[in-house]
Amino acid sequence: MKTRSCVYFFIVIAVLSCKERAVPPAGERAGKVDELISEAMDSLYANLPYSRHLLQQAMQQAPDSLSFHEALNTYAFTCFVADRLDSARTTAQQVQAYTARQNPSDRIYILTASSHNMIGNCYAMGRKQDSALYHYLHALNYYELTSEREKAPDVCMNIADMYMKKGDFANSAQYYRKALFLSDSLGITGRMGFPIYTGLAQLYMELRDFDLSDHYFRLAENQYEERPLNEKFFFCNTRGNYYFFKEEYRQALPWFEKAKTLVTAGGYGFSIHLVNINLGEIYFHLNKPDSALDYLNQAQAYFSRMNEPAFLYHIGTIRAGIALKEDNPAQARRYLQNNGDTIRIEPNLMSIRNRYMQDYFARTGDFEQAYAYLQRNKATDDSIRSERTRMRIAEMDMRYVRDTTLMKKELFIQGQAAHIESLRMRSFIWVMACLLIMAVAGIVYVSMKKQKDLQWMIFHDQMAKLRLTNIRNRISPHFIFNALNREISSAEDPDHSNLKGLVFLLRRSLEMTDRTHVTLFRELEFAEAYIKLEQESLGDDFRLEWQIDPHVDTTAVSVPPMIIQIPVENAMKHALRQKEGEKKLSVRIKKEENGVGITIQDNGPGYFPGKETSSAGTGTGLKVLYQSIDVFNAKNKEKILFHIGRSDEKGLGGAKVTVFIPDNYVFK
Structure with a gap:
């Protein structure tokens, strides 16, 4: 059987697996034409007349001659699927003349590549392998020049199939591997792996290397469910051939029946009757001549109308085998003598007929002729084994040539590295690369510097605004007026210590105006001077408590200006001044785990945020303090914590301000 249905059928199905999809539309092509061509390809196997109708509409609506011929080339493919080979070839040649x-x-x-491939398909169906190869090779060359390189593996499979038909298994294997290599490099093995693996399985089946053939069949079988109908049919038919050549006829039968089921619903006559021949031969070997003749009669009627001598030749061979099995050598002789045109008959088909001729002459007593046909078959088998050896040698040669080429290329590169021109070029490339890196680095540096400068400007702008506000709120004008007024009217202070304290306070205030931070010592000194000037206004009931942890070096700790003075001022003005009885104010400095804690606490009425009181101020001092802390915190991982709340100590009550200054805090 099986070159006749295995190799030849792959010409049909591998061609269909290529699918000759419509050329993807360029930007200027009308969208409607593109949609029609695409829909026609989708409907090709399900509804061939509808597909043709869509393509005719596309040609009518084509806005330019190129789009028209793209639709026309797709129409040629519909003719090919419908077995109208002359129409398909003529149409494709018309497209080729235009390009x-x-x-x-x-x-x-x-x-151009697509039209060459279509013409090659038509010649392949007519068993004109040389003409088909000419067009396939041209199609491959054109596809490799285009943006549609993913179609090259399809054409490589067509070329491989033609070489297989010619008996050139080494070249066939080479193009199958090229198809697989291109698919891998283009990342389309998921789509192309199935037909390539099936083709390689067929190739090794022809060489009777059944183990390797089965390996590729199993690789293909993993992708079977997702494949289109034509590829499934090719796989099932070829898998059946595999078991036929192994003479495992019962295992071959379900694969051929499955193949026929796939194409019967679509009415694909060529494929249906191709399987009928296979089924006829299987039933012949299973000793069911009636079933065999039924399938052979259907196939002979179809291929007689198509004038396909190769299939008719093999049908006659099987009929002769049936006649010999029924002990009717005269009828067998009539079938065996009807050779017809044997020029395009595959060697395997002739080998099968020679075996029946050998059997015929042995039955009729002509042992000399029987021996002659035995020798012919032996020569054919030796030829196949020789081809198998040649192919393996060709594989090793191709690998050797590939490895040698790579080695020579590496040596050439090393030689060029020593050449002065190569050094200059390499130096030029390195210089350009370095300049490019430097340029990119410079752009990044400038961009980051600008961003940093902008942040710095924003920071200083915020600090300038806060300083101006702080200047206005450092020492209240009312406070200065009251202090001076008390000093002028006081006769008990001949040394004018209060006045000196006020001068000290004003001087410190001016010194702190231009600073983003001061030492804790300076801040405590400033707050103490303020308390001394104000405590007279609180009366004799005022009690002040200072608690400074000896483990805290107040000269080494930096704090925002006024962070103690403002809470102290608020306590004295708003909490203690109107209080009856004993008035208490405490300032505590304590060393904590990762910083310094500051607590300012009074025994006034308490802290009621948002509540209006008769002594309520503007709150500007606290706002400035909060804003200053926010600006500094934005530049530090560890934050200054500032909290005002009610005292939780029994017998004290009042408001409580807590401050936490982290170690290593940065004020820049």
Whole structure:
């Protein structure tokens, strides 16, 4: 059987697996035409007349001649699927004549490649392998020049199939591997792996290397469910051939029946009757001649109308085998003598007929002729084994040539590295690369510097605004007026210590105006001077408590200006001044785990945020303090914590301000 249905059928199905998809539309092509061509390809196997109708509409609506011929080339493919080979070839040649007159472009090259492939398909169906190879090779060359390189593996499979038909298994294997290599490099093995693996399985089946053939069949079988109908049919038919060549006829039968089921619903006559021949031969070997003849009669009627001598030749061979099995050598002789045109008959088909001729002459007593046919078959088998050896040698040669080429290339590169021109070029490349890196680094540096400068400007702008506000609120004008007024009217202070304290306070206030931070010592000194000036206004009931942890070096700790003075001022003005009885104010400095804690606490009425009181101030001092802390915290991982709340100590009550200054805090 099986070159006749295995190799030849792959010409049909591998061609269909290529699918000759419509050339992808360029930007200028009308969207409607593109949609029609795409829909026609989708409907090709399900509804062939509808597909043709869509393509005719596309040709009518094509806005330019190129789009028209792209639709026309797709129409040629519908003719091919419908077994109208002459129409398909003529249409494709019309497209090719058009592209030959055009200026080169990607779309023109794609259309040229597609038309060459279609013409090659038609010649392949007519068993004109040399003509088919000519067009397939041209199609491959054009596809490799275009943006549609993913179609090259399809054409490589067609070329491999033609070489297989010619008996050139080494070249066939080479193009199958090229198809697999291109698919891998283009990342489309998921789509192309199935037909390539099936083709390689067929190739090794022809060489009777059943283990390797089965390996590729199993690789393909993993992708079977997602494949289109034509590829599934090719796989099932070829898998059946595999078991036929192993003479495992019962295992071959379900694969052929499955293949026929796939194509019967669509009415694909060629494929249906191709399987009928296979089924006829299987039933012949299973000793069911009636079933065999039924399938052979159907196939003979179809291929007689199509004038397909190779299939008719093999049908006659099987009929002769049936006649010999029924002990009717005269009828067998009539079938065996009807050779017809054997020029395009595959060697395997002739080998099968020679075996029946050998059997015929042995039955009729002509042992000399029987021996002659035995020798012919032996020579054919030896030829196949020789081809198998040649192919393996060719594989090793190809690997050796590939490895040698890579080695020579590496040596050439090393030699060039020593050449002065190569050094200059390499130096130029390095210089350009360094300049590019430097330019990128410079741009990044400038960008980061600008961003940093902008942040710095924003920071200083915020600090300037806060300083101005702080200047206005450092020492209240009312406080200065009251202090001076008390000093002028006081006769008990001949040394004018209060006045000196006020001068000290004003001087410190001016010194602190231009600073973002001061030492804790300076801040405590400033707050103490303020308390001394104000405590007279609180009366004799005022009690002040200072608690400074000896483990805290107040000269080494930095704090925001006024962070103690403002809470002290608020306590004295708003909490203690109107209080009856004993008035208490405490300032505590304590060393904590990761910083210094500050607590300012009074025994006034308490802290009621948002509540209006008769002594309520503007709150500007606290706002400035909060804003200053926010600005500094934005630049530090560890934050200054500032909290005002009610005292939780029994017998004290009042408001409580807590401050936490982290170690290593940065005020820049």
